[in-house]
Structure formats: C-alpha cells, structure tokens
Amino acid sequence: MKIESKLIHAGDRKKAGNFTPVSTPIYMTSSYFYDSMEQLDRIFGHEEEGPSYQRYGNPTTSALEELVTNLENGHGAVACSSGMAALNLAVLSALIDRRKKIVAASGMYGATTNMLMNIFGPMGVEIELADICDLAAFRSAVEEHKPGAIVMETVSNPLLRVGAMDHIARIAKDAGAPLIVDNTFATPLLVRPLELGANIVVHSATKYMAGHGDVLGGIVIADQQHIAPVQTLARTMGPNLGPFESFLTMRGIKTMGLRVERQCSNACKVASWLASHPGVDRVHFTGDPAHPDRETILRLFPKNLYGAMIAFELKGAGKAEVFRFMEKLKMIVRATSLGDVHTMMLYPAMASHRDLSPKQRHKLGIGDNLVRLSTGIEAPDDIIADLEQAF
Numbered sequence: 001m002k003i004e005s006k007l008i009h010a011g012d013r014k015k016a017g018n019f020t021p022v023s024t025p026i027y028m029t030s031s032y033f034y035d036s037m038e039q040l041d042r043i044f045g046h047e048e049e050g051p052s053y054q055r056y057g058n059p060t061t062s063a064l065e066e067l068v069t070n071l072e073n074g075h076g077a078v079a080c081s082s083g084m085a086a087l088n089l090a091v092l093s094a095l096i097d098r099r100k101k102i103v104a105a106s107g108m109y110g111a112t113t114n115m116l117m118n119i120f121g122p123m124g125v126e127i128e129l130a131d132i133c134d135l136a137a138f139r140s141a142v143e144e145h146k147p148g149a150i151v152m153e154t155v156s157n158p159l160l161r162v163g164a165m166d167h168i169a170r171i172a173k174d175a176g177a178p179l180i181v182d183n184t185f186a187t188p189l190l191v192r193p194l195e196l197g198a199n200i201v202v203h204s205a206t207k208y209m210a211g212h213g214d215v216l217g218g219i220v221i222a223d224q225q226h227i228a229p230v231q232t233l234a235r236t237m238g239p240n241l242g243p244f245e246s247f248l249t250m251r252g253i254k255t256m257g258l259r260v261e262r263q264c265s266n267a268c269k270v271a272s273w274l275a276s277h278p279g280v281d282r283v284h285f286t287g288d289p290a291h292p293d294r295e296t297i298l299r300l301f302p303k304n305l306y307g308a309m310i311a312f313e314l315k316g317a318g319k320a321e322v323f324r325f326m327e328k329l330k331m332i333v334r335a336t337s338l339g340d341v342h343t344m345m346l347y348p349a350m351a352s353h354r355d356l357s358p359k360q361r362h363k364l365g366i367g368d369n370l371v372r373l374s375t376g377i378e379a380p381d382d383i384i385a386d387l388e389q390a391f
C-alpha cells in the first residue's frame, strides 16, 4: 500500500471474538482476565499474544503502534505519553549498552537540548553539540567523540534547517552509533528516516499526527536491531500512552495526508506573501528556492511537500513589538504547539526556546524578533488577511 492508504487502514480491524470492529475501539481497562491460569501464564511468558496489563500493552495503543510502524517502515513502535517521554525513551534505550556520549544537532527544540544538557549531562552522559548542516564539522565531532548515539531533527525547530540525513546516517553507521531522528516537523509523508539509514525515529504525536490540538502524545519507532531495548525499557519505565489518546491519535492520522498536503500548500502561499512584505526582515521556510539547504531538501523531500512551518523576523522589532503584533491576531491562534488544523503562532524566545540563555539563542540565530508560524488548513487568503491586519 502507498502511505496515503496505510494512513487509513494500517493497524485497524482486529478480530474481537466473532466480529471485527471497523474502527479500533477504546479499550478502557488496565488489566485482562482469562478463564485459564495456564493461558495467562503463556501470555506473561510471551508464548501467546494477548494483553495482560496496560503498562505491557493495550489493544487500542497496540493498533496505533502497528499503524505508525507501517507509516515509518519500522520494525515496531512504542506510543508514549508525550513527545518528550518518547525522546527520553529513545535516548535511554540507545545508550543503555553503549558509550555514555551523545553528539547532537546544536539547533533543536529547546526542551530536547535541555533534556540532554540538564538531565543526561549531570547523570554522566557527555553531550557534544554540533552544526548538523556543516557535514564536515559534524563528521569530525562524531569521529572525535565516538558517541554512543547521535540525535537530530529532520527539520530543525525553529529555524527550519535540514541536515543531510542520508549522509549523517552513513557517518553514524561508520561510528557504530544509532542515529535517533525527531521527525515531528516532517511527518512520514515528507521523510521516512529509517529508509534513509536512521535507526530510531521519534514523533511528538501531539503535533501533525493527532493534528487537532486535543492530544499530548509521543511515538518511538525503531528498526529491527534497535526495537527490543525500546520495548523492554518501556515495560519497566511505564511511559505509555493511554487508550483514549491512542484512539484520538489514530483517528487524527487518518486525515494526516489530506491535512499535511493542504498545510504545505497554504505555507507556500503564506511564505511567499511574507517574503515581499515590508514589515518582514527574513523568512525561513523549507519551500524557499533560496533556502540554504535547498539541495538536501530537493533530494530528501517529495516534490511540492516542503513542510508547513514558517519562521519569520519582524523588521526592527523587539519583545514589545512582537507581543503587540501577536496580540492583534484575530484568527491565528497565539499558542504553544504546531501541526494542528488551525494556524498557530509562537514566540520561540518566550516559549519553545525560553530555557536557553539569550546568549545561546543569539548563537543559534533565534532573535527577539523571530516568530514561528504553523500553517493550518484554513483558506490561505484568511491567514494572509489576518497577518496583514496585525502588521
């Protein structure tokens, strides 16, 4: 099946007794009862498939895990209670029997950098940050530090840089370090990291997958060699996504193809309008023909699906002017998150990258005049009209 059909069918229609529900139901139960103790014994011993306790698996969540495994062409998945829980699980499972060193992209979601520097760091994991878009420098960092894992985002948050994942996967392989990729911004519709040689993929399912602003969730999908520790750790650590959120995420994924297509086409229109607006200094957008990583984008992304995130710099603005501009928005939602059906605007210096010092933000190019727009599925003219009146 093509990915557009997998979105609709994968994971669904599991037999339940003598009938088959068309949509996977919400199994709101923490434990499971079997007539025979012998059968329960076989289930606990993994000789027979079946649920026993929610931390070890739930039929609704398992259906979602089967779906996302299919979408990313992985070997298995674990659905987690948030994107950060998923990142935490991915990193722990990669490092458990490897060198306690990580080389990570310097420009990533603030909480991811924070997790590495301020949780894994003090626990004794050496963290080295390197520019993912400077391939030679990234290769040198990996060769010098010999990490146990490498962490990157397909499209960096918030400046939308795109590292050459295919080349980085080769660098990771040569170094014997699993490559962990946060694919939240791209979705498997644009890029499937495992097909490019990455080993573990993470999503904040809160974003494009669930897509409606009503779920907090995360996913870890891994290749054959790396899935076992992910599943084993999850059984003990308990980062599980609940059945109701699993149901909502599965339901959201069914329309992800349509939503992302519309969001990408809206983003192209909005970005080119912003680029010629006198109130804008600079637009960062993966569909821009002048994007610094254009060659990589054309090689890795499908034609005309370049992503729906835009970052732009307001001319001559500081915090106060950005606040006033955002307060003027009427339809565009001023809130933290992205990938939803509604267009949203976020101020990275105040929200996603607040935990970084002003000096760190400045070094990464996240100025006080930078705002991030997640394009929704509304009529593009309405998005542009709302921005225009706010200017």
Ligand SMILES: Cc1ncc(COP(=O)(O)O)c(C=O)c1O
Binding pocket: 082, 083, 084, 085, 109, 111, 112, 153, 157, 182, 184, 185, 203, 204, 205, 206, 216, 217, 218, 337, 352
């Ligand atoms: C790229 C990226 N990864 C991970 C996360 C964390 O996801 P969650 O908020 O679901 O924990 C976010 C949240 O904004 C994100 O933007």
